[in-house]
Amino acid sequence: MAVHTDHEPSIEAALDQWRLWTLGDTNDRPTLGELLGEGSANRVYELLPMRQQVLRFAHKSHELAVNRSRREIELWKLAANEGLAPAVYYRSDGGDVVITDRLSFSDVPLEAHAELCKQIHHLGPWGSRLRLTEVAVTYRAAANKRSWRAASEISQQSISRDLSELDSESPVFCHNDLSSYNVGWLGDRLLAIDWEYAAMGSPHYDVASASEGMKHNERHEFAMRVLEDTFDKNLWSTACRVVPLINYLWALATEDHDTASSLRPVFEEHYLT
Secondary structure (H helix, E strand, C coil), X not given: CCCCCCCCHHHHHHHHCHXXXXXXXXXXXXXXXXXXXXXXXXXXXXXXXXXXXXXXXXXXXXXXXXXXXXXXXXXXXXXXXXXXXXXXXXXXXXXXXXXXXXXXXXXXXXXXXXXXXXXXHCCCCCCCECCHHHHHHHHHHHHHHCCCHHHHHHXXXXXXXXXXXXXXXXXXXXXXXXXXXXXXXXXXXXXXXXXXXXXXXXXXXXXXXXXXXXXXXXXXXXXXXXXXXXXXXXXXXXXXXXXXXXXXHHHHHCCCHHHHHHHHHHHHHHHCC
């Protein structure tokens, strides 16, 4: 079913320029179809009548994102040139509209997921330096503005020590949000989407973030496959503590009350006991 709404001017402009980016599967101006997915900053729509491409619209420019729209797309295109991200066929001047490949999101074998993460680590050096200490301070400040007293707990010495330990690791290019939700198939190729947080940073943190939803044994195997000889048991334990901490602070900063409540016990287990 097509979406019947008043479209943003940048979306209309993209559709008007369809001859520049369609893949030859339509002779008419495409229309916006169903909403396929929505995140905190982006919405993804199908394009009719073709099925090979989608339109991503950045409906919100998040002040807490590492990369704003234009910078994200620059890194996205660099990764696409290496065969690790879907192609960017069109982008608006402001970067809020992107036409890209339509991926299928089905089961991803651990081996393929790990290989993609490892290949991303071999890219670069690209992007800015992501320091988790600064990220935590930024999120805490945003949360405190919203009167979340729990955010003050970031000042604890054990938390500062964990963040500093990961920040001291030799940086590599990281996706920093490579969960199963952000990897999809284009034919037999596994590709990564949503590069808002891509930056030079801690590989152990990136792997812990990518594998957070896995079972314990699978998560350890994933880490060993990606990090290989650079795997460090202590850094890995630290990263597995810091990922839920950063997610908890993000939820506080963005007023995602349900997520913050669900993550609170994990935070307490690692840092308040």
